[in-house]
Amino acid sequence: MSLRTEPARRFSPDRIDRTRRVQSRRRARMADLLAVVSSTSVATAVALYLAYGGLASVTDAASAITSVGIVTGLVGTDLILVMLVLAARVPLIDRVVGQDKAMAFHRKLGKPALYLILAHGVLLTIGYAMADGSSVVAETIALFNGPDFALAYLGLGLLLAVVVTSVLAVRRRFSYEAWHLIHMLSYAAVLVAVPHQLSSGAVLADGTWQRVYWLGLYVLAFGSIGLFRFIVPMVRSARHDIRVAKVESIAPGVVSIHLSGSDLDRLRTKGGQYAIWRFWTGTTWWHAHPISFSAVPTTGTARITVRDFGRGSRTLGRVRPGTRVSIEGPYGVFTDAHRSAPRLAVIAAGIGITPIRSLLEGSSLRPGEATVILRGTDDSQRYLWDEIGSLAGLRGSMIHTMMGARPPGLATWMSAEALERGVTISSALPHLLDSDLYICGPQAWTYLVVRDALAAGLPATQLHVERFDW
Known part of the structure; x- marks a missing residue:
């Protein structure tokens, strides 16, 4: 349905669009900077190890293997601390990339970090065994007898449990609460390995910049978690x-x-x-x-x-x-503030209408700027649809409804009736390429909308999809 238009707003369309483009470029630069900082932290960990005699300690095969083991441990630990910062819900990270992308990066780092820590343990054991002239089994038993290394092995076991339960096929077998409790073990996995790291002789010798760097990383990671996951929410909840x-x-x-x-x-x-x-x-x-x-x-x-x-x-x-x-x-960044194009397009299905409804309410829209598609299987899924049509900001904009089941055996987000009429995403959204497209609905359904939008030529930078499930 088409709604009446409202008077023009105070700022010119060109000025609004120019401001959006500038803000979009600024966020992109900040996102790149965050990625650079993450990579730099890994490079810094290795550089500091080399600067404080890492290469000088390599005199034979045993010491070479030991040094490689130390480096893999440093890089793996650095990645784990980066993961903790990404999961800490730091406001800056949320404003720039959003929690869904931050957590997607967090999950991607999980396996590499685990493999590096596993390599760390294996290589050190082999290197120590070669240096002592003993077997790997005997060296492993000897390491277990040391309290710091016993804690390190405990940390490795906890980390392994976290990564395994984070695999999607395994995660689905747990309730959110059970999975979250297991995932909290990642904090313990890092903490119990700290004594082993600090007691490893010259690697993090007292009085070195290397030791200061690592203690700073621990403070940043756990300080961020304590502040933004616990203290700020408690204060905010009490205040309001x-x-x-x-x-x-x-x-x-x-x-x-x-x-x-x-x-x-x-x-x-x-x-x-x-x-x-x-x-x-x-x-x-x-x-x-x-x-x-x-x-x-x-x-x-x-x-x-x-x-x-x-x-x-x-x-x-x-x-x-x-x-x-x-x-x-x-x-979340599923907001009007993250737009870069002159027009707005929205496709919502089912309970996905909830963020869409508040998005449209909070958007600064010119008359006729938005095109909205509301998707439902039947009339029982018209959640909040009546409110969409009454939002003042949508005057002059187009609101379409697409009702009905999808055709069986066909991968599409549209109804069978719409496909029979030859509807495409480009015909339903005639200004698609000049729009920021916001999509919210079931995950598999959303993927199909994204597929069609990209195939129609919409730049990925103008696509907005945000997940906040676990």
């Missing part, structure tokens, strides 16, 4: 005193939870963002929920909309008014 005001059923298995609090606008939430929510009841306090805002918070109110995806989310529909709520966030 968020509580459940009302639970409203909007469809079978879907509820909107209306929240009240103090100065909620000071959360500085942008439309499209999400937060990690914890509801303090006897059945829900132990479960943290990543849920999008379905409306931009005001001074005293906020709203999230939740679909029943399992036992954890199902219990949220039964929380009582007055329940205290704690928050981590807001997070």
Whole structure:
């Protein structure tokens, strides 16, 4: 349906578009800088080892193998500390790349870090065995008898458990809470290896810049986790005193939870963002929920909309008014601030409407600037659709609905009826190439939309898809 237009806004279209391009380039440069910093940290670890006599210690095959083992350990440990920083929800990282991309990079580093640490253990054992003239088995037993090395082996075991349970096929067998508890072992895996690292003689000798560097990395990683994962959320939750005001059923298995609090606008939430929510009841306090805002918070109110995806989310529909709520966030770059093109295109399916609804509410749109496609299998999936049409910012914009099941056996995000009429992503979104495209819906469905958009020629920089599941 087409809605009426509103008067032109204060700033000229050219000025708005120019500002968006500048901001987009600035974020790209910052993202590149973060990648450079991560790579530089690894290079620095190796360079400091070499600067403090790493090569000078190589005199034979045994010492060469030992030195390579030390380097693999340093690089592996550095990568693990980078992973911890990426998982710490540092605001700068979130604003530049978003938590979904940060965590995707975090996951990619997991296996290389583990392989390096495994190589570290194997190479050191072989090098020490050669130097002592003993067997690898005997050397391993001897190392276990030393308290620092015993802790190092314990750290390796914990790290192995974390990486194995992070593999998607394995992770699906665990509840979020069980997986998260196991994943917390990564902190212990790093900490228990610290005595072994600091007691390894000249490698991190007292009074060297190498020792200062590594202690600084540990402080940065664990300080970031302590500050942004625990202290800031606790202070923020206490300051805003968020509580459940009302639970409203909007469809079978879907509820909107209306929240009240103090100065909620000071959360500085942008439309499209999400937060990690914890509801303090006897059945829900132990479960943290990543849920999008379905409306931009005001001074005293906020709203999230939740679909029943399992036992954890199902219990949220039964929380009582007055329940205290704690928050981590807001997070995410699925916002109007990350646009770079002159137009806006949106495709939402199912409960994916929630961040889309707040995104559109919080966007600065010119008349006719947006094109919105709302996708549902049947009428029961019209979550918040009526609110989309009433948003003031969408006056003059086009809102299309696509209802119906997908054709069986065909990999498409469209309904069978739309395909029969010859609808394509380019015909549904005639200004696609001049638009930033925001997509939110089930993961497999979203992939199909992304595939079609890229095939139609949309630059990847104008695609916005954000995941915040575990």
